[in-house]
Amino acid sequence: MSGGPERREELLATAAEVFAAQGYRATTVRRIADAAGILAGSLYYHFDSKESMVDEILSTFLTDLWARYDAVLAGGLGPRETIEALVTESFRGIDRHHAAVAIYQKEARVLQTQPRFAYLADSQVKFEKAWLGTLERGVAERAFRADLDIRLTYRFLRDTVWVAASWYRPGGQHSPEEIARQYLSMVLEGINLRE
Amino acid sequence: MSGGPERREELLATAAEVFAAQGYRATTVRRIADAAGILAGSLYYHFDSKESMVDEILSTFLTDLWARYDAVLAGGLGPRETIEALVTESFRGIDRHHAAVAIYQKEARVLQTQPRFAYLADSQVKFEKAWLGTLERGVAERAFRADLDIRLTYRFLRDTVWVAASWYRPGGQHSPEEIARQYLSMVLEGINLRE
Amino acid sequence: MSGGPERREELLATAAEVFAAQGYRATTVRRIADAAGILAGSLYYHFDSKESMVDEILSTFLTDLWARYDAVLAGGLGPRETIEALVTESFRGIDRHHAAVAIYQKEARVLQTQPRFAYLADSQVKFEKAWLGTLERGVAERAFRADLDIRLTYRFLRDTVWVAASWYRPGGQHSPEEIARQYLSMVLEGINLRE
Amino acid sequence: MSGGPERREELLATAAEVFAAQGYRATTVRRIADAAGILAGSLYYHFDSKESMVDEILSTFLTDLWARYDAVLAGGLGPRETIEALVTESFRGIDRHHAAVAIYQKEARVLQTQPRFAYLADSQVKFEKAWLGTLERGVAERAFRADLDIRLTYRFLRDTVWVAASWYRPGGQHSPEEIARQYLSMVLEGINLRE
DNA sequence: GATGAATGAGTTTTCATTCAT
DNA sequence: TATGAATGAAAACTCATTCAT
Numbered sequence: 055m056s057g058g059p060e061r062r063e064e065l066l067a068t069a070a071e072v073f074a075a076q077g078y079r080a081t082t083v084r085r086i087a088d089a090a091g092i093l094a095g096s097l098y099y100h101f102d103s104k105e106s107m108v109d110e111i112l113s114t115f116l117t118d119l120w121a122r123y124d125a126v127l128a129g130g131l132g133p134r135e136t137i138e139a140l141v142t143e144s145f146r147g148i149d150r151h152h153a154a155v156a157i158y159q160k161e162a163r164v165l166q167t168q169p170r171f172a173y174l175a176d177s178q179v180k181f182e183k184a185w186l187g188t189l190e191r192g193v194a195e196r197a198f199r200a201d202l203d204i205r206l207t208y209r210f211l212r213d214t215v216w217v218a219a220s221w222y223r224p225g226g227q228h229s230p231e232e233i234a235r236q237y238l239s240m241v242l243e244g245i246n247l248r249e
Numbered sequence: 250m251s252g253g254p255e256r257r258e259e260l261l262a263t264a265a266e267v268f269a270a271q272g273y274r275a276t277t278v279r280r281i282a283d284a285a286g287i288l289a290g291s292l293y294y295h296f297d298s299k300e301s302m303v304d305e306i307l308s309t310f311l312t313d314l315w316a317r318y319d320a321v322l323a324g325g326l327g328p329r330e331t332i333e334a335l336v337t338e339s340f341r342g343i344d345r346h347h348a349a350v351a352i353y354q355k356e357a358r359v360l361q362t363q364p365r366f367a368y369l370a371d372s373q374v375k376f377e378k379a380w381l382g383t384l385e386r387g388v389a390e391r392a393f394r395a396d397l398d399i400r401l402t403y404r405f406l407r408d409t410v411w412v413a414a415s416w417y418r419p420g421g422q423h424s425p426e427e428i429a430r431q432y433l434s435m436v437l438e439g440i441n442l443r444e
Numbered sequence: 445m446s447g448g449p450e451r452r453e454e455l456l457a458t459a460a461e462v463f464a465a466q467g468y469r470a471t472t473v474r475r476i477a478d479a480a481g482i483l484a485g486s487l488y489y490h491f492d493s494k495e496s497m498v499d500e501i502l503s504t505f506l507t508d509l510w511a512r513y514d515a516v517l518a519g520g521l522g523p524r525e526t527i528e529a530l531v532t533e534s535f536r537g538i539d540r541h542h543a544a545v546a547i548y549q550k551e552a553r554v555l556q557t558q559p560r561f562a563y564l565a566d567s568q569v570k571f572e573k574a575w576l577g578t579l580e581r582g583v584a585e586r587a588f589r590a591d592l593d594i595r596l597t598y599r600f601l602r603d604t605v606w607v608a609a610s611w612y613r614p615g616g617q618h619s620p621e622e623i624a625r626q627y628l629s630m631v632l633e634g635i636n637l638r639e
Numbered sequence: 640m641s642g643g644p645e646r647r648e649e650l651l652a653t654a655a656e657v658f659a660a661q662g663y664r665a666t667t668v669r670r671i672a673d674a675a676g677i678l679a680g681s682l683y684y685h686f687d688s689k690e691s692m693v694d695e696i697l698s699t700f701l702t703d704l705w706a707r708y709d710a711v712l713a714g715g716l717g718p719r720e721t722i723e724a725l726v727t728e729s730f731r732g733i734d735r736h737h738a739a740v741a742i743y744q745k746e747a748r749v750l751q752t753q754p755r756f757a758y759l760a761d762s763q764v765k766f767e768k769a770w771l772g773t774l775e776r777g778v779a780e781r782a783f784r785a786d787l788d789i790r791l792t793y794r795f796l797r798d799t800v801w802v803a804a805s806w807y808r809p810g811g812q813h814s815p816e817e818i819a820r821q822y823l824s825m826v827l828e829g830i831n832l833r834e
Numbered sequence: 835g836a837t838g839a840a841t842g843a844g845t846t847t848t849c850a851t852t853c854a855t
Numbered sequence: 856t857a858t859g860a861a862t863g864a865a866a867a868c869t870c871a872t873t874c875a876t
Contacts, residue, residue, distance in 0.1 A: 061839080077359055079274035083867060096840050098868065134441075160355055163415070164272055199442050206423070206431050207440060209416055210409050217408035220358075228401070236401050244439030245402060246329075247394050256856090278850060290852075291857045299850065451860080467749055469664035473846060486861050488847065524831075550745055553805070554662055589832050596813070596821050597830060599806055600799050607798035610748075618791070626791050634829030635792060636719075637784050646835090668871060680873075681836045689871065841873075848866070855858085 062100050065090055066114075069107045070153035078108055078161045108157065109170060115154035116177050119147045127184055133192030134242070137211075140185070141238055144215045145230035148222050155219035185212060211241065257295055260285055261309075264302045265348035273303055273356045303352065304365060310349035311372050314342045322379055328387030329437075332406075335380070336433055339410045340425035343417050350414035380407060406436065452490050455480055456504075459497045460543035468498055468551045498547065499560060505544035506567050509537045517574055523582030524632075527601075530575070531628055534605045535620035538612050545609035575602060601631065647685055650675055651699075654692045655738035663693055663746045693742065694755060700739035701762050704732045712769055718777030719827075722796075725770070726823055729800045730815035733807050740804035770797060796826065 068090045072081050083104050087094040101107050126139040148155050158174075165171040166178075185208050192198035218233065228236075263285045267276050278299050279289040296302050321334040343350050357373075360366040380403050387393035413428065423431075458480045462471050473494050477484040491497050516529040538545050548564075555561040556568075575598050582588035608623065618626075653675045657666050668689050669679040686692050711724040733740050747763075750756040770793050777783035803818065813821075 077272070077274060077356075079272060080359060082865085084865095092839090093841060094866095095842070095868075095870085098870090099839060102868095104867070161272075164270075164275060196442055198440050199438075202435060202440065203423070203431055206428065207435060209413070210432060210435060213412035213415075214405050214409040217412050218404070220408075221404060228398070233401065236398055237405060240397060240402060240405060240436070240439075242439050242441045243394075244435075244437050245393050245397065246437045247391055277848085287856090288858055289850085290859075293851070293853095294856060467662070467664060467746075469662060470749060472844085474844095482860090483862060484846080485848075485863070488849090489860060492847095494846070551662075554660075554665060586832055588830050589828075592825060592830065593813070593821055596818065597825060599803070600822060600825060603802035603805075604795050604799040607802050608794070610798075611794055618788070623791065626788055627795060630787060630792060630795060630829075631825070632829050632831045633784075634825075634827050635783050635787065636827045637781055667869085677835085678837055679871085680838075683872070683874095684835060837876085839874090841871105843870095843872105845869070846867085849864095850862105851864105852862075853860090 065097065065100055066107065066111055067153075070111045070157065073108060073111070073161075074153040074156035078157065078165075105170070108161070108165070111154050112158055112162075112165075112171070113173060115147070115151040115158065116173065118151065119143070120177070120180075122147070123181075123184065132197065133188050133195055134197045136188045137185075137192070138234075138238055140188070141211075141215060142231060142234040145218065145234040145237070148216075148219045149224050149230040152219055152222055152224055155216065159216055159219055181212070182208070214241075260292065260295055261302065261306055262348070265306045265352065268303060268306070268356075269348040269351035273352060273360075300365070303356070303360070306349050307353055307357075307360075307366070308368065310342070310346040310353065311368065313346065314338070315372070315375075317342070318376075318379065327392065328383050328390055329392045331383045332380075332387070333429075333433055335383070336406075336410060337426060337429040340413065340429040340432070343411075343414045344419050344425040347414055347417055347419055350411060354411055354414055376407070377403070409436075455487065455490055456497065456501055457543075460501045460547065463498060463501070463551075464543040464546035468547065468555075495560070498551070498555070501544050502548055502552075502555075502561070503563060505537070505541040505548065506563065508541065509533070510567070510570075512537070513571075513574065522587065523578050523585055524587045526578045527575075527582070528624075528628055530578070531601075531605060532621060532624040535608065535624040535627070538606075538609045539614050539620040542609055542612055542614055545606060549606055549609055571602070572598070604631075650682070650685055651692065651696055652738075655696045655742065658693060658696070658746075659738040659741035663742060663750075690755070693746070693750070696739050697743055697747075697750075697756070698758065700732070700736040700743065701758065703736065704728070705762070705765075707732070708766075708769065717782065718773050718780055719782045721773045722770075722777070723819075723823055725773070726796075726800060727816060727819040730803065730819040730822070733801075733804045734809050734815040737804055737807055737809055740801065744801055744804055766797070767793070799826075 065086075069081075069086045072086050072089055076085070081104075082094075083097060084094040086104075086107075087097050090097075097107075101110075122143045123140065126136065126143060129136075129139070131139060162171075162174045162178075166174045186204065189198060189204050189208055189211075193200050193204065214237070218237075222233070260281075264276075264281045267281050267284055271280070276299075277289075278292060281302075282289040282292050285292075296305075317338045318335065321331065321338060324331075324334070326334060353369075357366075357369050361369045361373075381399065384393060384399050384403055384406075388395050388399065409432070413432075417428070455476075459471075459476045462476050462479055466475070471494075472484075473487060474484040476494075476497075477487050480487070487497075491500075512533045513530065516526065516533060519526075519529070521529060552561075552564045552568075556564045576594065579588060579594050579598060579601075583590050583594065604627070608627075612623070650671075654666075654671045657671050657674055661670070666689075667679075668682055671692075672679040672682050675682075686695075707728045708725065711721065711728060714721075714724070716724060743759075747756075747759045751759045751763075771789065774783060774789050774793055774796075778785050778789065799822070803822075807818075
């Protein structure tokens with residue numbers, strides 16, 4: 055029906071949607087195949103296993119994300135600008151890979167325990183280092199408040215960004231940049247009205 | 250199908266931990282039984298089905314939570330105080346039912362589609378009404394900023410609160426009230442340092 | 445239908461017969477279950493996998509065999525008597541485990557390559573050492589002819605003994621001891637008539 | 640379905656090696672194709688089915704073998720010389736068709752039951768007649784010992800000869816004739832040292 | 835001659851559930 | 856209350872084979 059690696063990517067995109075909607079475990083290979091218009095067995099011409107499908111979906115997403123994160127972190131920005139850039143890239147990541155992010159959110163913790171998915175844990179660690187480091191720098195440079203527990207703050211930031219994947223639909227009324235802007239405004243300035 | 254309500258609750262608590270750790274679909278009845286020190290078949294003396302276990306876990310949690318939410322909402326507080334009280338009760342709910350909350354976070358969207366779990370959707374709706382209403386009232390009464398998209402703000406608030414269940418461990422170094430305080434401070438005042 | 449480990453052994457005996465008759469790969473789990481009078485899925489209450497069935501069949505056989513070989517080798521017999529005793533024990537092993545031996549003959553070479561079945565290769569090595577050592581001792585002590593290639597002789601002895609499993613049926617007209625006697629007579633004295 | 644008889648034979652030789660190494664059932668068509676450097680589907684340009692590949696491999700071998708056996712049997716030799724010639728031709732057969740012989744050893748019993756492979760059973764019967772007849776003649780003519788069970792002796796002879804295929808590698812240090820010589824010496828004279 | 839993608843039947847395995855004891 | 860042994864339906868996966876290009 056097409057040729058080469060595009061077919062593979064088509065199928066992966068289909069699988070990602072179904073995984074995101076139903077959950078990895080609850081998704082049957084047959085359901086993916088139905089969605090792709092082929093028989094279940096035919097998927098095994100393209101992929102070794104259901105597991106290798108999520109694997110490819112998640113690793114593709116993380117590879118892309120880290121390329122952008124690394125560019126930001128290498129940019130020599132101040133702490134506030136770094137946080138702003140990381141948040142913006144995160145929402146862009148959700149925009150480009152929203153199914154993968156939804157899967158990541160729901161399944162990473164369990165998948166992580168398998169050696170094959172060790173890279174999920176690695177990414178988590180790297181992620182934490184980048185955010186925590188930036189927050190600490192921001193406190194030291196008097197950009198951010200010093201009275202908040204920094205690990206708690208990190209967790210709140212991290213989670214709110216990514217949970218957005220659970221309701222975000224690409225092509226909706228807010229662009230990822232707009233969502234990032236509003237999110238940053240809320241988190242940096244607070245929702246209280248100042249007089 | 251009776252069997253001492255204590256034993257039943259013990260088993261439910263065990264089941265909740267396993268569901269929270271592995272995911273509902275990925276959890277086998279045998280695993281729960283193992284964790285409880287009995288054989289899989291023996292669980293069926295206490296419960297009709299695996300489904301009725303999650304059902305009981307989730308409905309118990311929601312019943313408890315809404316008793317407290319309703320008390321807050323009936324209290325005639327101003328918008329800011331209402332938000333503060335709801336957030337505090339939410340973190341207390343995570344403290345008392347952390348496994349149930351984790352299950353709720355991961356599984357509600359899929360379970361909701363079954364008639365048996367319609368109450369999950371109902372709760373969602375009620376929840377949204379309470380929060381959105383309070384936020385709108387806050388904007389009208391000039392307690393909160395008017396320049397933020399209110400649905401977006403609601404989603405951020407809601408998600409960050411509940412996602413905490415994924416890392417919160419009861420008996421840790423922060424009490425639920427302390428976490429609520431820090432969370433509210435961040436969200437209301439922002440993390441930027443003011444001069 | 446019975447209880448405890450006997451059921452397991454019954455099922456293993458059934459599986460061994462089918463494996464021996466049809467070959468390991470050609471045997472479906474359903475066929476074993478049919479032969480046992482249960483459904484295919486029910487086998488998994490007793491065993492992890494088809495593979496673990498062969499594993500248990502083969503390792504049980506080898507454990508038993510080596511207990512007897514080791515007793516012989518520790519007995520301080522001369523080379524001829526050692527060979528006689530090993531051959532006799534081998535035919536007794538075929539008598540007690542004829543299905544396992546048939547499976548071993550046909551499948552060991554391929555199974556060996558899997559880590560799980562490394563003990564098959566280990567056994568092979570130990571076996572070779574025992575036989576080769578005894579033959580060499582026999583040549584040195586002038587019990588056996590010196591003009592034969594000793595590895596070739598070893599292979600002939602080894603193979604003929606075990607291939608017997610492919611036609612041997614327990615309870616037939618020859619006892620294992622009688623077969624051993626005839627085999628030894630042929631191999632030690634030759635089939636030529638002496639005058 | 641033509642395609643130059645050389646290509647066909649190349650592919651058959653490849654298939655025979657894989658069948659011999661992995662077993663017929665355990666060998667996938669894809670594995671054969673991999674070994675041949677083509678895709679699985681492409682094999683079907685040359686052959687009707689996997690089954691027709693073994694068929695051709697085995698029947699080619701048996702046709703060749705029987706041409707030589709028949710020549711020996713028509714040669715009017717005495718019993719001892721007949722046995723010697725048959726054994727020698729057998730080892731030559733292993734040398735020329737070692738993969739086919741290995742397949743024959745492992746798979747014949749099961750394949751035989753299919754009508755298509757009836758010729759395997761026929762060959763077996765003819766083989767048994769030739770050997771048993773010669774042994775009986777040898778006993779009658781006082782060339783061989785009379786005190787051995789003749790069917791048992793036949794089985795031992797037959798099996799040891801053919802099992803050699805499982806370890807024999809063409810081009811090794813012993814020629815087939817040398818192996819035949821040693822084998823005959825052992826079997827005719829025994830391994831005991833005579834004084 | 836060969837490829838790439840699929841089919842479809844069958845195989846192993848999983849697992850919630852049942853039930854006699 | 857619990858066990859041990861099963862059932863049965865569905866899931867993941869395998870693989871010989873087909874066929875348009």
